[in-house]
Amino acid sequence: MDLNYTEEELAFRDEVRAFLKSELPTSISDKVKTGKRLTKEDMDTWHAILNRRGWLAESWPVEHGGTGWNAVQQQIFDDETCAAGAPRIVPFGLKMLAPVLMKYGSQEQKDYYLPRILDGSDWWCQGYSEPGAGSDLASLKTKAVRGGDHYIVNGQKTWTTLGQYANKIFCLVRTSTEGKPQQGISFLLIDMDTPGITVRPIILLEGTHEVNEVFFDDVKVPVENLVGEENMGWTYAKYLLTHERTNIANVGANKVSLAHLKHIGRQQKVRGRPLIEDPVFSARLAQIEMELDAMATTNLRLLSSPDSVANAGPMSSMLKIKGTEIRQALNDLTRRALGPYAMPFVSEALDTGYNEEPIGPGYAAPVSQEYFNNRKITIYGGSNEIQRGIITKMMMGL
Amino acid sequence: MDFTHTEDRTMLKDMVARFIADNYPLEDRNKAAEGSDGFSRDMWARFAELGLIGALFSEEDGGFGGAGFDINVLFEELGRGLVVEPFIASALLGGSVLAQLGNDDQKALITDVVAGSTLLALAHGEPDSYYDLAHVETTAMSDGDGFVLNGRKAVVLNGDSADYLVVTARAAGGTWDEDGISAFLVPAGTGGVEIRGYPTIDGQHAAEIVLDNVRLDASALLGESGKAYPAVEMAVARANVALVSEAIGLMEVCRDMTLEYLRTRKQFGVPIGKFQALQHRMATVLTEIEQARSAAINAAGRLDLPRAEREKAISSAKALAGRIGRLVSEEAIQMHGGIAMTWEYGLAHYAKRLIMIDHQFGDVDYHTARFVEFSRQAA
Numbered sequence: 001m002d003l004n005y006t007e008e009e010l011a012f013r014d015e016v017r018a019f020l021k022s023e024l025p026t027s028i029s030d031k032v033k034t035g036k037r038l039t040k041e042d043m044d045t046w047h048a049i050l051n052r053r054g055w056l057a058e059s060w061p062v063e064h065g066g067t068g069w070n071a072v073q074q075q076i077f078d079d080e081t082c083a084a085g086a087p088r089i090v091p092f093g094l095k096m097l098a099p100v101l102m103k104y105g106s107q108e109q110k111d112y113y114l115p116r117i118l119d120g121s122d123w124w125c126q127g128y129s130e131p132g133a134g135s136d137l138a139s140l141k142t143k144a145v146r147g148g149d150h151y152i153v154n155g156q157k158t159w160t161t162l163g164q165y166a167n168k169i170f171c172l173v174r175t176s177t178e179g180k181p182q183q184g185i186s187f188l189l190i191d192m193d194t195p196g197i198t199v200r201p202i203i204l205l206e207g208t209h210e211v212n213e214v215f216f217d218d219v220k221v222p223v224e225n226l227v228g229e230e231n232m233g234w235t236y237a238k239y240l241l242t243h244e245r246t247n248i249a250n251v252g253a254n255k256v257s258l259a260h261l262k263h264i265g266r267q268q269k270v271r272g273r274p275l276i277e278d279p280v281f282s283a284r285l286a287q288i289e290m291e292l293d294a295m296a297t298t299n300l301r302l303l304s305s306p307d308s309v310a311n312a313g314p315m316s317s318m319l320k321i322k323g324t325e326i327r328q329a330l331n332d333l334t335r336r337a338l339g340p341y342a343m344p345f346v347s348e349a350l351d352t353g354y355n356e357e358p359i360g361p362g363y364a365a366p367v368s369q370e371y372f373n374n375r376k377i378t379i380y381g382g383s384n385e386i387q388r389g390i391i392t393k394m395m396m397g398l
Numbered sequence: 399m400d401f402t403h404t405e406d407r408t409m410l411k412d413m414v415a416r417f418i419a420d421n422y423p424l425e426d427r428n429k430a431a432e433g434s435d436g437f438s439r440d441m442w443a444r445f446a447e448l449g450l451i452g453a454l455f456s457e458e459d460g461g462f463g464g465a466g467f468d469i470n471v472l473f474e475e476l477g478r479g480l481v482v483e484p485f486i487a488s489a490l491l492g493g494s495v496l497a498q499l500g501n502d503d504q505k506a507l508i509t510d511v512v513a514g515s516t517l518l519a520l521a522h523g524e525p526d527s528y529y530d531l532a533h534v535e536t537t538a539m540s541d542g543d544g545f546v547l548n549g550r551k552a553v554v555l556n557g558d559s560a561d562y563l564v565v566t567a568r569a570a571g572g573t574w575d576e577d578g579i580s581a582f583l584v585p586a587g588t589g590g591v592e593i594r595g596y597p598t599i600d601g602q603h604a605a606e607i608v609l610d611n612v613r614l615d616a617s618a619l620l621g622e623s624g625k626a627y628p629a630v631e632m633a634v635a636r637a638n639v640a641l642v643s644e645a646i647g648l649m650e651v652c653r654d655m656t657l658e659y660l661r662t663r664k665q666f667g668v669p670i671g672k673f674q675a676l677q678h679r680m681a682t683v684l685t686e687i688e689q690a691r692s693a694a695i696n697a698a699g700r701l702d703l704p705r706a707e708r709e710k711a712i713s714s715a716k717a718l719a720g721r722i723g724r725l726v727s728e729e730a731i732q733m734h735g736g737i738a739m740t741w742e743y744g745l746a747h748y749a750k751r752l753i754m755i756d757h758q759f760g761d762v763d764y765h766t767a768r769f770v771e772f773s774r775q776a777a
């Protein structure tokens with residue numbers, strides 16, 4: 001074991017830093033650093049910049065246009081991009097659909113879709129959850145009935161993140177009601193322009209449009225859009241859980257969030273002294289920092305371990321829990337650090353082009369809405385309670 | 399960065415694991431713990447023969463290891479075995495101070511320490527020092543060519559079986575000053591040294607030591623007068639790497655016993671592991687153990703870094719080991735129910751040691767505050 005970077009790793013870090021310095025537009029990184037909302041164009045721009053450099057698909061194998069980086073390189077890239085204020089890459093096509101296609105898709109599907117994910121031709125969204133199928137995902141009811149060379153899809157998906165920007169959706173649909181619920185699910189790729197699809201926004205608790213409902217009314221989907229075999233979709237969806245382990249704990253983003261909290265702690269004053277010197281605050285801050293430092297090592301241990309596939313299920317669930325709990329603890333302490341200035345909320349202040357004087361300290365505006373928005377992270381991707389069930393059942397062998 | 403152990407360390411780990419599995423049953427351990435020394439002299443000799451004491455010293459000091467990850471690997475396995483022999487007292491505490499400060503004559507003793515024939519203990523903490531390493535009230539007055547020591551030392555680990563005590567005493571400065579602390583190598587039978595040994599609740603042995611006009615030759619002084627503090631801090635850092643690593647081994651045993659119990663114990667007609675209330679508690683335990691393991695790795699891997707970074711990692715690991723050790727032992731007992739409360743079942747012996755680790759060289763709160771202090775220094 002060695003916790004120090006090698007010469008090569010330091011050189012790689014310099015290379016990443018130099019790239020970010022020259023290629024990441026400050027118009028975008030300024031927004032990220034000040035907690036402002038990104039436009040679709042911002043996200044597309046950064047996606048295209050990374051793709052030009054060949055650094056978009058950090059966890060893909062080289063043969064499909066990935067970087068082939070090892071765990072430490074991926075972590076360095078994550079740390080540096082987060083620290084520089086680069087936007088998070090929208091994961092649905094790149095990190096969620098692509099691994100399934102690589103493993104289970106037909107040659108035609110790989111050849112057609114993978115390049116389009118890289119060059120940004122397709123913006124994918126995810127059609128998993130339904131109003132009646134949340135944690136119990138296998139109870140989903142959206143139905144696909146085969147008729148000749150196509151399926152007819154009817155039903156409703158929900159919590160579809162950034163579906164308003166997407167031109168494609170990958171869906172879990174019911175193709176059979178025989179046997180266990182898990183056995184009748186198929187994995188379908190659907191064009192969002194197909195007649196019969198309606199997207200309706202859901203406004204979240206802090207007032208933003210991030211997620212949607214997607215309705216399917218007699219939507220015709222060609223059979224060649226089926227991934228793998230009919231009724232095997234649950235296996236493909238679960239494959240993701242155990243194999244997509246890259247950065248599940250969001251280590252880089254957590255580090256930035258901690259650094260930002262320390263910055264705020266130094267600016268905020270209590271009885272004329274910086275808040276960061278307050279014994280109660282500094283102890284809370286220390287507890288989070290110690291947890292984060294340990295989690296960063298857990299993350300690298302998982303990604304570096306040669307036998308990690310066997311451990312991937314419980315370990316990635318553990319990292320999901322820890323990563324989200326630490327993030328929420330950071331959001332909570334940041335909100336409390338602001339005192340009364342956690343309250344003012346002028347939503348437009350977070351949009352591009354807002355030029356009025358901020359209310360209170362400049363860093364205050366996005367803090368409370370981020371706290372509220374990030375209540376989602378212990379709910380989505382399999383709630384932390386679902387993860388706890390997975391961990392113990394796998395470890396008990398039940 | 400590299401997260402795999404070297405081949406040598408993997409071999410050490412496997413060898414110790416096998417030896418303990420074959421030769422160190424819990425009943426024998428408990429019998430030894432109840433004996434007059436609190437450990438088995440015979441077992442200590444066998445550990446020495448296997449090279450396990452030497453693994454804690456560097457080559458230049460007469461061993462063949464001594465790095466943070468040597469301590470880490472060895473103590474995980476010693477923890478799994480609930481080993482009571484005096485590795486920490488003799489090799490890491492007494493041994494580290496001697497290796498850092500001793501002259502060649504004094505360091506000659508390390509050969510016997512590595513061979514297991516000589517035992518050391520570090521008499522540093524005092525009745526009022528709590529966990530503060532700089533708090534030393536015991537005095538060392540110059541007396542002709544030599545010194546006279548007066549004071550009391552508290553909860554000295556294996557102080558009742560040591561052949562030599564490494565005693566700290568203040569030559570200059572105030573009670574809480576890091577500067578002004580000296581260290582002395584004191585044979586246990588020296589006049590004026592009164593040692594009262596006793597068992598601890600987790601099966602260790604410790605001693606209260608009174609130093610009443612203890613007269614020492616000049617040759618007893620280790621290193622420069624008044625300059626021993628950095629060596630003590632480093633020795634304690636190494637002991638803390640050992641403790642957090644030992645804690646991982648103990649946690650793994652608690653984990654395995656509890657998982658097995660959840661699988662096999664039936665109530666309401668089903669294995670109790672089917673109940674969500676227990677599944678979720680167990681998942682938290684499993685997740686937190688991985689945090690503690692990573693913190694221990696961070697501490698072991700940063701042992702050679704400059705002081706503030708090293709001590710931040712040490713405090714971070716010790717605070718996490720304390721918090722998580724308590725979680726694991728309390729949850730393991732609770733999920734087992736009544737059976738865990740018995741002496742015979744075994745779990746409780748691991749749980750007791752895990753809790754008491756928090757009382758050695760700083761608990762959760764102490765190390766959280768210390769982490770804050772070193773963060774401020776580093777900033």
